[in-house]
């Protein structure tokens with residue numbers, strides 16, 4: 001019975017994850033947590049503004065790596081709830097596939113507890129707040145890339161990177177930034193036309 005109950009609960013959570021309400025609730029919950037943590041870190045007596053700036057920057061860079069790792073090795077990895085959810089996004093890029101709204105905030109609070117045990121409180125708040133901020137930026141960027149037609153050339157180039165990923169799922173895993181694709185060699189490089197292709201046929 002508990003096993004049946006657990007699988008029914010899991011099915012319900014998976015169904016919830018693809019709803020519009022879940023998507024916006026997840027953004028609101030994680031966004032509020034991010035703002036709360038960043039404000040708490042800034043208001044607490046901290047070492048210096050320079051140190052605070054670099055901790056926030058470190059949090060954003062750490063999140064960009066988490067984004068890359070999840071996308072490359074979990075969303076495109078072996079069969080799992082996450083892999084199936086992401087496959088649904090590849091089939092329908094304008095759907096509302098996201099994590100259950102409570103999951104990112106729960107994981108971030110766990111991360112905060114870990115940071116709190118090894119760092120001063122203010123830096124633990126800033127670091128986890130910046131990671132939460134990166135997560136929200138990722139969710140909104142991904143939604144916008146599929147929902148908006150950009151006109152500015154740099155935004156067009158940024159969005160095109162992810163559209164290419166939908167055609168070449170083993171390339172361009174970074175959504176917010178191409179940083180880790182460059183570092184780990186997964187940037188999409190268009191195949192150069194061979195000399196033969198360039199020779200006009202008689």
Ligand SMILES: [Zn+2]
Pocket residue numbers: 089093142146162166
């Ligand atoms: Zn996408």
Ligand SMILES: [Zn+2]
Pocket residue numbers: 071075076086090165169
């Ligand atoms: Zn993907």
